[in-house]
Every structure is written in C-alpha cells, then in structure tokens.
Amino acid sequence: MLMEGYVSTSVAARHQTLTGDVALTASNRFDRWVLKRIQGTVATAPVRFALWDGFAVPLDLASPVATIVFKNRRALVSWAWDSELNFGETYMAGTVDVCGDLGAMLEAVYRAWTKKPNIRPGSLRQPRNTVGAARANVHHHYDLGNEFYRLWLDREMVYTCAYFPTADCTLEAAQVAKMNLVCRKLRLKPGERVVEAGSGWGALAMFMAQKYGVSVRAFNVSAEQVAYARARVKERGLADRVEFVEDDYRNIRGEYDAFVSIGMLEHVGLAEYPQFGKSMDRSLARHGRGLLHFIGRNEPAPLNRWIRKRIFPGAYPPALREVFEHVTEPHGFSILDVENLRLHYAKTLEHWRARFAQHADEARAMFDEHFQRAWSLYLAGSQAAFATGSMQLFQIVFARGDSNAIPWTRRSVG
Amino acid sequence: MLMEGYVSTSVAARHQTLTGDVALTASNRFDRWVLKRIQGTVATAPVRFALWDGFAVPLDLASPVATIVFKNRRALVSWAWDSELNFGETYMAGTVDVCGDLGAMLEAVYRAWTKKPNIRPGSLRQPRNTVGAARANVHHHYDLGNEFYRLWLDREMVYTCAYFPTADCTLEAAQVAKMNLVCRKLRLKPGERVVEAGSGWGALAMFMAQKYGVSVRAFNVSAEQVAYARARVKERGLADRVEFVEDDYRNIRGEYDAFVSIGMLEHVGLAEYPQFGKSMDRSLARHGRGLLHFIGRNEPAPLNRWIRKRIFPGAYPPALREVFEHVTEPHGFSILDVENLRLHYAKTLEHWRARFAQHADEARAMFDEHFQRAWSLYLAGSQAAFATGSMQLFQIVFARGDSNAIPWTRRSVG
Secondary structure, three states: OOOOEEOOHHHHHHHHHOOOOOOOOOOOHHHHHHHHHHHHOOOOOOEEEEOOOOEEEOOOOOOOOEEEEEOOHHHHHHHHHHHHHHHHHHHHHOOEEEEEOHHHHHHHHHHHOOOOOOOOOOOOOOOOOOHHHHHHHHHHHHOOOHHHHHHHOOOOOOOOOOOOOOOOOOHHHHHHHHHHHHHHHHOOOOOOEEEEEOOOOOHHHHHHHHHHOOEEEEEOOOHHHHHHHHHHHHHOOOOOOEEEEOOOHHHOOOOEEEEEEEOOHHHOOHHHHHHHHHHHHHHEEEEEEEEEEEEEEOOOOOOOHHHHHHHOOOOOOOEHHHHHHHHHHHHOEEEEEEEEOHHHHHHHHHHHHHHHHHOHHHHHHHOOHHHHHHHHHHHHHHHHHHHHOOOEEEEEEEEEOOOOOOOOOOOOOO | OOOOEEOOHHHHHHHHHOOOOOOOOOOOHHHHHHHHHHHHOOOOOOEEEEOOOOEEEOOOOOOOOEEEEEOOHHHHHHHHHHHHHHHHHHHHHOOEEEEEOHHHHHHHHHHHOOOOOOOOOOOOOOOOOOHHHHHHHHHHHHOOOHHHHHOOOOOOOOOOOOOOOOOOOOHHHHHHHHHHHHHHHHOOOOOOEEEEEOOOOOHHHHHHHHHHOOEEEEEEOOHHHHHHHHHHHHHOOOOOOEEEEEOOHHHOOOOEEEEEEEOOHHHHOHHHHHHHHHHHHHHEEEEEEEEEEEEEEOOOOOOOHHHHHHHOOOOOOOEHHHHHHHHHHHHOEEEEEEEEOHHHHHHHHHHHHHHHHHOHHHHHHHOOHHHHHHHHHHHHHHHHHHHHOOOEEEEEEEEEOOOOOOOOOOOOOO
8 A cells, every 4th residue: 555645745846846837726636547557567666656635645755766746737738648758748747856866866767667669460561761751850859950969969079878997987079989989990091981870060071081091982962961071071171081961861872881870760761671672782892791770679560659759750760680781681791790789878868968958048048948847758768778777779780691701800900 | 604614634534533423424504603603602602613614714713722613513513502511511521522721711701601501481490409419419529439539539538629839839738728728717626516417538527526625416318428437537536526417408406606507508408498497597595606608799690400310310500699598597696797709619620620620531441431421521621611711619607696706906817
C-alpha cells in the first residue's frame, strides 16, 4: 500500500506559481486514481507524483529525486492516454513541471520502467525519408540557426558524441579526441580521398584535411550548415582540399579511399538503408574502408514519439543487426570493428546541458519558453537514455570482404 | 577462347603414379567438355585442370599455382554433379590430386569463384544439435585422440585462433597473447568467478586462474579433453580454483562475473542459439560481462557440405547479426566491442599446416592415408577461407544492457 496524501502547501503553492495556468478546483477520486496508475508504471523510481492541489504519491520516499507536478486535469489525463507522447508535450507547455533534478528524475524513470515501450505491429514502419522528406527533416533540426547552436556546442560546433580519454577532459578536447579516433580507425594517409556523408558544420572534414593531409568531399543537405562550413574552409585556406556539397547522400559520386559518416545514419531511416549501402559501395575503392558512427539500440525499437514529433522527425536509431542486414551485408562488406561509446554520449550531453542551461535566457529570447523547455527535456532525456543503456552509440569500421588492406591489430589506433 | 591441349607426358605420368587407380582409357569429348565447364567456374584463377591422359585447360597460363588432376572419369563426373561435396571426397580418396601448392590453389579458387555457393531454400536449416547430437558431433572431431592433436598444436593444446601481436611471433607466444587479450577484454579481477562454455584441453581455464587469479568452472562434452584437462589441473596445483565439468552448456548453473566461450558457438547451431543465450543470461551476475570468440561470416551462408560431412558435423559459422538476434538481444545484452581477427586465423592455420605436414607420416600411421589427406585439405581450405575473407573470426564483448560496469575506453585492454 502506497503512502499517499498532501505535500506541504508551500510545495504545492510553489508548483502553482510556475505558470499562470492554475487549476483551482481540488482533485477528485478519479484524478487520484489516474495519478496512482501513472506512478505505478515506474513504481520503483524514487520519484513523487503530485496534483495541482498538492495531493501526492508516494509520500514515504526517503529522498525523492524529484516531484512531477500536474498543473491541471487535462495534462493528467493526457498522460493516461499516451504518456510516451504527452510527457514531452505537457512538459514543453509547462502544464507539467518537475521540481527537483530533471536529469536524475529521467534516469530513475528509465531504470524503473516496468514494461517495455509498446512495440505495436508496424510501429517500426515510418514514412520514407525520400530526398525531399530528408531535406525537410534536416531543416527542422539543423537549420534552427547557427547562432543557437553556437550558444552551447564546442568551439568547432561538433554536434555528435565526443570521446573522453578521461572523464574529466574538456568538451573541446574530447571532440578533438573523437575526430582523432575516427581518423586513426580509418587509417587515413596523406593524399587519400575521403567522402563524408552528413558533415554538420564541417569540423571533421576540415580536421581530416588539416591533420591527416587528405582531400575531402562532404555531403550535407542543411543549407545553413553548408554555408557556415564553406565560410570556415575559406578562412582556413583549405578550400583546395575540402569541398562541401549541398546534396543528398544518395547523390554521392566518385571513388574514395575512405567513407565516413558521423551521426547521420540515425536520420536515414530503415527503408533507405539499401540506398545508403549503395552509396558506400559505389564510392569505395577496392582497398577502401569505412566508418559509421551512429546512435543505436540493443534491439530494434521505435524512437520515442515525442522526440520524433518535436525534435528529430524521421529519425530511427537502429540495432546493429539492422545496419548489417540492410547496409553492409548486401555489398559483401566485412565488419572489422565495433565500439560502443554510450557512456561518452552521456558525458557529452552532460556538457551540452550545462552550457544550454547557462544560456537558457538567450534560447528563450531566440525562440520562446516552449522551445527552451522542449530542448531542455530533449537533452536531459538523451543523457538519461545513454546513461541507463536505453540508447547506444556505435562506431563500426568495415572494409570490402575480399580486401586484405585491413589492420593487423588495433594497436595502431591507440 | 581458352588454350587447351595436352600437358607434357612426364607431368601426366607423374599424376598417374600418385595412386594405383589409373584410368588407362583416353579422355573423350564429353570428358573434355566437363573439364572445361569445371574450369569455367573459376575462370580467373591461375589454376590448370587436367584429365588422366594429360589433356589440360587452360594451357596459356603464365604461372599456374597448381594443376588439379582428375585420375578417372568417375571423379570428374562427381564434380560436375556436386563440386562442393566431391572436391573434398575425391581429394581425400586420391582420385583427384593437386600438383603444386594446395594452399595457393585454394586461395586462388576462393578468389575466383564466379557465383556464390548455392544457398538453396532451407540449406541454412540443419538437424538440431540436441544434447545427444552435440555430444556425438564433438566426439567425431575432438575425441580423435589427444596424441593426434599433440602432433601439431602448440604446447598448451589451444585449438582456436591465436593472436599475433606481430606476424612473426611464434604460435606458442601467439596463443598466450590470445589468452591475455581475452582476459583483458573481460577485465578479470582476482577472486572473480568465471564460467567457460567449451574448454578444449583446458588451457584458457588454467591460464585465467593462474595469471588472473579467478576461479573457473569449465563445461565441455568431450570426454578425452576433460580427462586431459583434469590431469593437467592436478599437476599444476590448480584444482581448488579450476573445475572441469563434463557436461553440456545447456546445463550450466550458478552465478558468475564473466562468461567466456572460445571456438564453441560455431558448433552450437542456429536452432540452439536461444538455449545458448539462456545459459549466458542464467549465469551472469548483474555487473557480469561476456566474451564470445567464434568463426563467422560476413553474411549468412551454409558451411561447406564436405566440411560438415567429414570434419565438423553440426557446425555453422554465423553472421554477426544472427548471433545478436538469437543470442544477445533476447536477454537485453549490450554489445560493447567486436573485433575481427580473420588474418590471425589464417596465420594460425599456416602454423598448424606446417606442423601437420611435418608429422604427416605419423598422422597416416595413426589413421590412414585418406584421413591424412582429408585433414590436409581441411587445414589448407580453412587457411584459404580466412585469408580471402570467406570466413571471419569474431570476438564480441557484451554486458547487461543496464549495467554501467563497462570499460570507459579500450585503453586498459592495450
């Protein structure tokens, strides 16, 4: 039997002051029953759930990491209806608030989830990311304005998982370490030709050219990112060796010694994996090798619907076997190496969140309160997902199946 | 148009003297047509094919690595009928011989194969390796007598892929390096409990106890191997920390900090993967981690039928995704690391073949000429398969999906 009852009126009052949207009516038996049902889905989490009038459950928590407060009945009922979607929707709107540590609360909830998310038949099927849809999806997220991303990313604007040689390394150093790791895994040699699928603000392409002496063609459909990258490449005098092409990965042409794609495969979508594999196959020389770095899963599962709706339309983090079956196997590629860096993504997100929080007012000013809350939740939820093992970060290295131009051991990677 | 004609009578005569079973009739048009068809399946290989009377194709090879000689019509027709099976059968029987370098010929043939092996519907389905069948399969191969394996394995009798820090390392040192690599990937700490599924002659179990201070329970259904391992463990005074259990992996009980299986999964068979995964899940502590080392493929394909018939009944080298789908995913295990060591297996087999060739007379005396030829072919064919990328050697490391007792980087493995 759960302890239930009212939290101190001061706490309840504080909750009510967070937005103007206060429900003045007292909660009824139905409200309380729904609240207890919701709490039951994460029964072992040290998290308290409260209603607008202070009714809360469970009261007998030694040290709750946070209290989730429903500000009105509509928010409460929306969770009963579809918590996967409406947790995000109500938090973003401010009709649900979290008093306490948002990140710790999300980690606790991830750990306590008693049932797997509903994998309904067909829920893995998504609208196809055609060339047009892919461009729109990318625009939704990556064209929010370079000024926005500059607020909280590192100097080089690397918006993918970093690699922390030690946990106390700075974000700046960890992004450089990640780029070095990728280049060493690819065993880049001066004068080689590299194609990059999805190049963000161009940091890796420029790094490869500058530090490893290769030439790079980088494909990206985000107009804002390409414009930014082109300006930087000119500033740095690398324009003869780095070309940013504003085009889809499906239109990659030419022959290259290495194929690299960092944080892009999760936007491709399962249905387009054969196309992605064909691009790799078309572009790699006989002795070529490739590296894919992507957010994945231990087993196939759909991405959270709120994230798909508000943050990453068209995204799907795959299980390794889905990548092998649909991307590498059809072309006889051989998997040489897989590394799971999920704790590094949790650490990366910890840095991003801290910087984002420092600049919350600026983010609010650039967009609005809802946007700022949505992005806080997305970053905190992502950190919790990587920290608890709900999401993975895989780096895979491959070569053609009949190529013996493969490393003898890992030692050269260091 | 291929050059065809007769090879010098001295070559033909030499071929004919290899066995007593000489066909004295001259070849006819049909024989030559069949020969050319067979040659056409590996048209780009620098390999010559000859009939019993010296007729050969192609004659215009700058430097053939070998000539494959059919001693009689029955052998020739058996290849047309089923070359996958009858290459091995006729070579073993001596009705086909290879003049030149057997290993180089096999590599050339693997590289030149113009069509993929026939994956007939259902060809991936095999008789189930029930507890009884598994024991019989293991008995067929591993109970040939410890004296036989002592002829050509390393001192510690390690009959799995070694790890050569440098290519010129000795086999003995490379087997020790492999065991160290496995222990470091598992991050074994003194006092921990390890369970091993399939333990061969016990080398790894004893090594882990002696060098890493762990206690080991090792399961194996080969009576000869277990008897040998128990004698060694007593000699070395390790009996208090290493227990060899003559039982099936399905009967593993108890809780362990690490699960390790080296060169065993390829004998389990797809249909039993769920059982294998259950054994892992049952035995691993919450913070536990596991390592599987197995022969695999880039994509699902049946094992050569001759190898299954004569060498490894019940064996199946899986694609990575088959292991993930049926072994690790159902229990929420997370893949932390994959390494492909196929070139190390080619090097290991090079050592084994050289030693086996040195002791060919002893092998013949222990068994017979057919056995010695069959094993020469199996070892040479395996080396060719790993060298050309037709087979892979995977080491995968996993942990429970919600465990954060995972390595921060690979550096500690070295």
